[in-house]
Amino acid sequence: MSPEASTAQSLAQTAAEMLSQGQVALVIGYAPTEGKRLSPPVFVTTPEEAQRLGFDSRCFGNLSVYLWSPQVRQMGKTAVVVKGCDVRAVNVLLRENVIKREDIVLIGVRCGGVGDLPAHKCTVCDCRDPQGCDVVVGDAVDQPDGAAEGRYSAAEALEEKSLDERREFWQRQLDKCIRCYACRQVCPLCYCKRCIVEKSTPQWVETSAHPRGNLSWNVVRAFHLAGRCVGCGECERVCPMNIPLGAINQKMAKLMEDEYDFRSGMSPEEKAPFTTFSTDDTDEGIL
Amino acid sequence: MPTNKLYEGVSDWLQSAVETLSAAGMTVIAPTQGEPGVVNLTRVTSAEAIAERYDNTLLPLKGQFFPITETLLEFERCEDGDVEIQTEPLPAPDEVIVLGCRPCDAAAMGTMDKVFQWDYDDVRYRARRDRATLVAFACTTPSPECFCTSVGGSPHGDEGSDVLVFGLGGDDSGGRVLLKVNTDKGRQFIDRLGDRVRPASEGVQPPSPPELARRFDTDAVKAWLDEGFDSDFWQQMALSCLGCGACSFLCPTCHCFDIVDEATWNRGQRRRNWDCCSFSLFTLHASGHNPRPEQFSRCRQRIMHKFKYFPERFGRIACVGCGRCIRACAAGRSLAEVLTEVDARQKG
């Protein structure tokens, strides 16, 4: 049996047991489908349907985004299939009290990376073995050595450029933005009931897709995720206009690691940099 | 006027078309490759810039006539406290030739035309639309997400285009081509090309379209939708929808818009922007009441609008099967699959 088939079998078995024993009302997982670029999410409520579950290198989605969806919540206790990197997003949701640990069951799946050519996050992954899950399935996978190298390579490449070059680069990139908000909707941590873009008295962020509105939107999105973003890369993957949003997130994550020795989502107990302070923080640049 | 509607283009017809039309002061819009793998319609002055092989443009054709953001008027607070308002002058574009949209995008303009010239004749839309000639390039290789044949179209569909170009050498536009004239605008386009095209020889026919299986029957879909508003199918099918606007914004027929005022200092603009029924804010009332409070009701609306309400009002489906929504969906959802399921339900 191929590793994929045996993982699929364990997933199906685990889910079927949980459902038949009434431990959970819903299992959210992936349904690998022939001919698709992406293994779409599937919402399983009966042991029979659990056969559809599986796992392969097309399981890009970070399914923790569904954990706070009102429709999902009203279905009852939910189990969700998570990769190691997705667990980090769950940890942030836990630390921010968006979800309660007792309301969810985490089915971790060992992951050797997603994408035909592994996604950037997979080449620098240091969490292939999911931590803190209730069950973990899948064969053991090799953890690449020296994963920290190049963790922020996209941001660093831009940091080396001059201010003017960066401005040109981002103006060209953000000019493409069509304001579909796919980046926001796919983000497990963008759970605000009403996003600031949707507030119109006053209108903080202009909704028009012109350079001024697009800069404003992308700044707000990045800043609200600073110290929270776990680098799952979903925003960049789903952007229909291929804006390299990951570089902006990397920039903020790098700052958090450099300044505050902090990486988001490593544990549900951590304290995010912007919820605290130190009297020793630098005064550099302050007049 | 010659009755023959088929013309053959000589080998450099495309280059010559771009040069001739540009020299005559027209704006030529054609698919060009920007970033790797991304083709979009942009202004060209040379045929070399035109992308040779592509499934379809990332953004739909509609944006050429209904821009993503468009200024309607400007206002300014004057020193004496009065507000001066100036209507933005109507767009007065050059004559535009769209050289190489896909047949589905051309067909989609039929939907747009219906809406923008319905109860209110949208002068801004029409100013652009009237001056445009659509030269579509027939599809040779539909992408896996395409489903035009299921919604009444075809990779070689005539609808909406003024001229339809068939590649005879197996590729899209280079080499030998056959140009099929569909409208008077199309005839004018052919006339402008002079000796770079000539009436097709006796017996020359367009190649047959590539195979693209029909996946569902729109009449059956409509019949099910007529009764299916309250079905629990919607809740179930919408669970994975994340509520972004990628499907609508890339859709060649989605036409909803929002009007906003944006000001800086003491002057500002009123703009019209693309909007999307998947957003929870789309139907939110000032009172706080939202008639479509859940994502499933918004998903349902999008499908109902395209396959039930629009056909009832305008006699045509508001979908051309370009597959952009499927390619763009963050959650790997597929409109074609949903409709296939609806079709199956209707047929029991």
Added chain:
Amino acid sequence: MIQTKHDQDDTAQWQPRIVAFLCNWCSYAGADLAGMSRLSYPASIKIIRLPCSGKVDPMFVLKSFERGADMVLVSGCHPGDCHYTSGNYHARRKLKAFRELMSFLGVDPRRFKFSWVSAAEGAKWSKLVEEITAEARELGPFRTFPEAAKTEASQ
């Protein structure tokens, strides 16, 4: 004819527009003291009084630039002196990160100033405004902040 904000920037009388967010307890009082002490400083600065520098949402800074500010200043109590104990410490973290983000996206970080001015530092305030006004004048109108109009390439 409705002009853009830059039309007035082209005149010889151009003056930098600096928006300053001051905390009520220290910096605003410091600016007040400068006035009461008859210390003069340039009128280019438009003061917005807030309870605390911790109240400054980066959105305020962005909005100021959008609406035509050439420079933005945030000023609060010195570390340890916050009326609310720790608002300025939070501001320090947040605004440092914000400045880095803006700089990363190509917005000139010299346009965004942050200072500590206490209620007793009227002289510091007046000197600070002199200095940053001079710098703003040197930098000129903030033309590289994105405008509402689409560039031609993106049409």
